[in-house]
Amino acid sequence: MFNKGYTLLEVLFVVSTFAMLLLLFPFVRPPASLTSDTRRFMAKLEAAQLDAILNQHSNSITLSTHQLCFNEVCEALPASRSADEGKIEFNAAGNVNHAGTYCFHEGNQCRCIVIQLGSGRMALE
Secondary structure, eight states, X not given: OOOOSOOHHHHHHHHHHHHHHHHHSOOOOOOOOHHHHHHHHHHHHHHHHHHHHHHTSOEEEEEETTEEXXXXXXXEOOXXXXXXXXXXXXXXXXXXXXXXXXXXXXXXXXXXXXXXXXXXXXXXX
């Protein structure tokens, strides 16, 4: 009588071989999409606004063509992307000093964040 199954040893051998092959290749993370970069920037804006309110001091985020800076820490944008230049300032109450639209561009795609005057409400377009 023949068994038509695999033994536990055979299964463990195949799984361990597969795991070793995966370790040979570096994990490649796909580049973030334009929308996720825009959402990450919006999260930084909200963090700067909350920090200004909680600590009762003014805060700013500077956006240049290929990087954004918050609290003197700059983060580079991917080489294929660019952004509108500007400076967003929050006062101690969390309000912005001027309204604006800041866009991120990649090829023919564009994602924008609209910041309203006063309470600093933000919307992603």
